[in-house]
Amino acid sequence: MRAVEITGGSGPAEALTLVERPDPVAGPGQIRIRVRAAGVNRPDLLQRLGRYPAPPGASDILGLEVAGEVDQVGEDVGRWSVGDRVCALLGGGGYADYAVVDARHAVPIPDGLDFVQAAALPETVCTVFTNVFEDGALKPGETLLIHGATSGIGVTAIQMAKAANARVIATSRGADKTEAARALGADLSLDARSDDLEAAITAFGGVDVVLDMVGADYAALNQSVLKPFGRWVVIATLSGALAQIDLGRLMMKRIILTGSTLRARPAAEKARLIGAVEATAWPWLAEGLVRPPIDAVFPLEQASAAHLRLEAGGHVGKIVLTA
Structure with a gap:
């Protein structure tokens, strides 16, 4: 799969490189998502600068939220099937063609939202x-x-x-x-x-x-x-x-x-939070009361341009990568 690595330097052009990596495999309790879009967040900038390392066990690839289709289901996963449209909260790994995530940290994409809009939801x-x-x-x-x-x-x-x-x-x-x-x-x-x-x-x-x-x-x-x-x-x-x-x-x-911070919370706490968000906020999305404004969309290979846009501070809403 394609993925964006941090290769050195502090500026996006020097630090972010598109590489080939082996496809990840869903383990027990996990699903693999064919990523169609990934949200870009300020913690990504901090990680690129060396100020916000990935928590233990998380992917070193940037990206804390994605949207796409389930394409592999691990053992002991009951809710999801291959082909389901989901968005998910990650500890890392979103800037790639595939991402593996705890199945409890995924939610269905609300009706009426495309992958770009859905990728702007989980972390935010x-x-x-x-x-x-x-x-x-x-x-x-x-x-x-x-x-x-x-x-x-x-x-x-x-x-x-x-x-x-x-x-x-x-x-x-x-x-x-x-x-x-x-x-x-x-x-x-x-x-x-x-x-x-x-x-x-x-x-x-x-x-x-x-x-x-x-x-x-x-x-x-x-x-x-x-x-x-x-x-x-x-x-x-x-x-x-x-x-x-x-x-x-x-x-x-x-x-x-x-x-507070969110990324390093235990998996069970994130699962609890995802459940509470789905119960409370997902109906607001279904009713059209909440819609994520999208400022800019960049292809995965232009992750450095997405970081520059976020760093410049002129954006209104979310910046999203498409894979």
Whole structure:
């Protein structure tokens, strides 16, 4: 099969190489997917740079989510048959023609979605669900603040929060991105380059949950605009990981500050999460309440161009590779 290897260097052109590898084989409890599309995510960039190694037992090939057809079924797998259209959450291995995955980490592709759209779902929807609805405990009628709202995670979080009857405040950079977030359903869409974020969010009434992909630069803002009993969930630190926290303010407001990663979680925990996502979020997809916006699609051999697009930061929605 074809696969994209990290061969050295830090820039995509030097680091990513299309190679031939033996086809993987599905073992007990696994399925093999003929990959038709693979999502590109920021952790892929970090792994390429040597900052986010694959967890033990995972493929060294990049790629955390794929969509395609089941073409091989291992022993002790009851749900899936050859030919089933699925998307799946991976620990690695998505940038290839075939990927082997724990059968519990796959879900059916929702009706009306093609492989490209479906490949944008598993990592993204699972990340939003576990952080916004489990750790963040967002409830109907509450307000979610999303920093980086036009990223792949952000556009999905807007739609999932609205599907759950919550209000959304989105921050992004530039008029085009601000309008895109508004079009996706944000009740208040703010331009981080020109708007007074604290004044606008405070005037809106503050927030109950923050989904924070920025980190240090917005730490003071988050502490200011969170309501009493607010939940601040950190999933990335694009502006830096070292932030100044006013512990007194956290105590007075009774704010919960938490953070998480998804990739290294145990297989059983991922299976539990996939089940919860299928039960809660898959009906939203079936009803058309959530649809993954696709920013750009590149063939597998142009993985380096896909990384450059993501690194440039001008994207709105997901970047996907086709195999």
